[in-house]
Amino acid sequence: MPAGTAVRHAAPSGRAPEAAPARPPDRRGPGLITFARGRWLRTIPGRIRAFVVVILIAIVALLAVLAAAIGNARDSVQTIGHDAGPQVVATGTLFSALSDMDAQVASVLLIGREHDLGIGHDGALGVYERRRSEAGAAAVQAAQLAGRDPHLRQRVQAVIDGLGRYERLVGEAMVLDRQSAHAAGEPPKQVVDTYRRATDLMRLELLPQAYNLTLDSGAAVRQTYETKRTAVLTGRAWVALTGVLVLLLLLAAQVYLARGFRRLVNPALALATVAALALVGAGFAELSAQAGHIKKAKMYGFDSVLALSRARAISNSAFADESRYLLDPGKADTYEQTYLDKSLAVIYPDLGDKPVNLESYYAGLEQQAGSYRPGKGDAPFLGFFGDEASTVRPGREADALGRTLQAYRAVQRNDQRIRQLAGSGDRTGAIKLRMDRDRTIRDFNAYDAALRSLTALHQGAFDSAIEAGDGGLRAWRVLPPAAALVIAALTVAGVRPRLAEFR
Amino acid sequence: MRVTRSAAAAAAGTLIALTGTAACGLGGGGETSVADQRSLRIGVKQDQPGLGLRGPDGAYRGFDVDVATYVAGRLGVPPSRITFMTTPSSIREKALADGTVDMIFASYSITAKRKTQVTFGGPYYVPHQDTMVRAADASIGAVRDLKGKRICEVTGSNSWRRVIEERKVAAEPVRAETYGQCMDLLSAGRLDAVSTDDLILAGFATSATKIINAPFTDEKYGVGLRKNDLKGCEAVNRALTEMYQDGKARQLLAKWFGKSGLKLTTSVPQFEGCSYTPPAKAVHD
Numbered sequence: 001m002p003a004g005t006a007v008r009h010a011a012p013s014g015r016a017p018e019a020a021p022a023r024p025p026d027r028r029g030p031g032l033i034t035f036a037r038g039r040w041l042r043t044i045p046g047r048i049r050a051f052v053v054v055i056l057i058a059i060v061a062l063l064a065v066l067a068a069a070i071g072n073a074r075d076s077v078q079t080i081g082h083d084a085g086p087q088v089v090a091t092g093t094l095f096s097a098l099s100d101m102d103a104q105v106a107s108v109l110l111i112g113r114e115h116d117l118g119i120g121h122d123g124a125l126g127v128y129e130r131r132r133s134e135a136g137a138a139a140v141q142a143a144q145l146a147g148r149d150p151h152l153r154q155r156v157q158a159v160i161d162g163l164g165r166y167e168r169l170v171g172e173a174m175v176l177d178r179q180s181a182h183a184a185g186e187p188p189k190q191v192v193d194t195y196r197r198a199t200d201l202m203r204l205e206l207l208p209q210a211y212n213l214t215l216d217s218g219a220a221v222r223q224t225y226e227t228k229r230t231a232v233l234t235g236r237a238w239v240a241l242t243g244v245l246v247l248l249l250l251l252a253a254q255v256y257l258a259r260g261f262r263r264l265v266n267p268a269l270a271l272a273t274v275a276a277l278a279l280v281g282a283g284f285a286e287l288s289a290q291a292g293h294i295k296k297a298k299m300y301g302f303d304s305v306l307a308l309s310r311a312r313a314i315s316n317s318a319f320a321d322e323s324r325y326l327l328d329p330g331k332a333d334t335y336e337q338t339y340l341d342k343s344l345a346v347i348y349p350d351l352g353d354k355p356v357n358l359e360s361y362y363a364g365l366e367q368q369a370g371s372y373r374p375g376k377g378d379a380p381f382l383g384f385f386g387d388e389a390s391t392v393r394p395g396r397e398a399d400a401l402g403r404t405l406q407a408y409r410a411v412q413r414n415d416q417r418i419r420q421l422a423g424s425g426d427r428t429g430a431i432k433l434r435m436d437r438d439r440t441i442r443d444f445n446a447y448d449a450a451l452r453s454l455t456a457l458h459q460g461a462f463d464s465a466i467e468a469g470d471g472g473l474r475a476w477r478v479l480p481p482a483a484a485l486v487i488a489a490l491t492v493a494g495v496r497p498r499l500a501e502f503r
Numbered sequence: 504m505r506v507t508r509s510a511a512a513a514a515a516g517t518l519i520a521l522t523g524t525a526a527c528g529l530g531g532g533g534e535t536s537v538a539d540q541r542s543l544r545i546g547v548k549q550d551q552p553g554l555g556l557r558g559p560d561g562a563y564r565g566f567d568v569d570v571a572t573y574v575a576g577r578l579g580v581p582p583s584r585i586t587f588m589t590t591p592s593s594i595r596e597k598a599l600a601d602g603t604v605d606m607i608f609a610s611y612s613i614t615a616k617r618k619t620q621v622t623f624g625g626p627y628y629v630p631h632q633d634t635m636v637r638a639a640d641a642s643i644g645a646v647r648d649l650k651g652k653r654i655c656e657v658t659g660s661n662s663w664r665r666v667i668e669e670r671k672v673a674a675e676p677v678r679a680e681t682y683g684q685c686m687d688l689l690s691a692g693r694l695d696a697v698s699t700d701d702l703i704l705a706g707f708a709t710s711a712t713k714i715i716n717a718p719f720t721d722e723k724y725g726v727g728l729r730k731n732d733l734k735g736c737e738a739v740n741r742a743l744t745e746m747y748q749d750g751k752a753r754q755l756l757a758k759w760f761g762k763s764g765l766k767l768t769t770s771v772p773q774f775e776g777c778s779y780t781p782p783a784k785a786v787h788d
Contacts, residue, residue, distance in 0.1 A: 208770070333720070
């Protein structure tokens, strides 16, 4: 019944206005009865009209299927490219800035009255201020990107609120530190206690919140990718199916008219067929291209940007744990364990039967990251860089990964030396080395820079895939309805002269 | 022309059906995940007071059990459709891999090694490893003092490794099946110390024992999930975020550990993240 209704309503509107007088108003009553009995199909004009209606419905179906598939592609590009992608960058920056703020505070308190040690008291304070404003800007951006999601905004706001409390505690610790004017590496208990409150707030509340925001964006992308990209591919199959149906119907109409009216080719119908073929072909190609862009954006761009942002965040906080290990001997064991844990998250070498401790880690890292050639075969290690090694492409990406691994090994060698010094009782030596601008700080900055340039390569791949996706989709806003209209008009125009023969 | 007519009618019918499908959205599917299950089998401990303890009535009680119930609720599974089961430390990975349980909430610490076999949601809490000794024992004040002492090695637990392998403290491990057994050995004088998570120790505290209050690790209690159930992992993390946002976490921590004197953290822990793990190489045990 719904089918009959649709055909009945569609029939008059599908007809050109000139065709209307073919059924004068005074014959409307009997006409309806004829319609209901299906007798109208026995007349040639009736059959032609029915055929046209079927073709028009098929065109509408094609349009609907195409619009749905393009809509899914648009959703994917929006979520991956314009919401989650930038959110990972914003929250990643937020995390790094927060983590480094706390590391700088640890440095200031370690330095004490020996203001010229390492990057110096003023130098560390300067970096702290810069990081503070970076964190503020990143938080504002994250809040903007959270947009209409009230839960997400609330969680970003929680970080901003916590930052205020953190700064108060840091201010307090700094005042106590200045008043005590202690020697390097020997802050009095009250300074350490105040710092503990500040760093616990940072480590246990703010950093986890910022990190979880980054993870959320990763989850959003994975879900969108799984559902929407599949939907784009399914949509593409539907476009092919309905497209073939439209083409077959148009060809059937051509054959029917040629036989029934002894004509060779109906030019308007032929044009409609060509236009339909072009629309279906182009639609199919565009959806394939979109699926490709989405895949590229995720596999070579987003996944790596996310993994590397996490690696950078974790490395930053491990580096801060290294100085907390020196600053707070009471919790040195905990900071050493969290350092190992974080290092294992970045690179997890295959330790075989050896115990999981820093000693095995240094050795495993040297051996496995040292012998690994990026872009050539599987990496022997897991962790963020293990993931990166499995997707990295030969050329610039592989080179950048190679440089990052080398810089990471230098950072770990310094760490090993610092712990050796501290373990043998030479705390001053350990602190001097930790603060050494020409070694430990330089090496860590070099590692951070290498990591950032590797991330930038993937960010570039991501941006160009998203740009390609956007560019393709822009045209497809108006193209399908316009093309459908043309095909419909050509079909009607092709049939009208034949109907006119029955007047 | 009769053929054409019936073909046209059939085509029209098909098209309307097709349009209907398109309107419903062209959705994709996925594998089975804890996020899609109607009922859940959850692995917990049966002998850890405060975390997971099986009463004489057969019911499980504790912080782990309550968190599991909350998370299952957020996943759409009411308590009536949860089956709790005992998963001792030694069989946790296997129970997940062979599908005996869907999730594990059993003081299950996330470690790099375990992550090669299990996907972890959470952590839902970060306890710290501490040490329990007999109340009269004044010789142990920190983890280094365990050198030459007999400590408990529970099969499948990571705690003894933290002392002997990570800290390289030459303590002498004595094997036991469960932490309950460790406590018996401790009071019987066949052990000098039990070093493990403070939440576990708090549950066993008696007047004959004391916790030395020298925490030396950050543990991460994770939700064990079948390897690469990323959808489930994300859903669990959302649930845990809500648990901390709506104050339920604070309430549960106070309920189970409020009187222990432990310093409790009531803000959401840093999650491990749900990433795909390639098939484990045989070398990781």
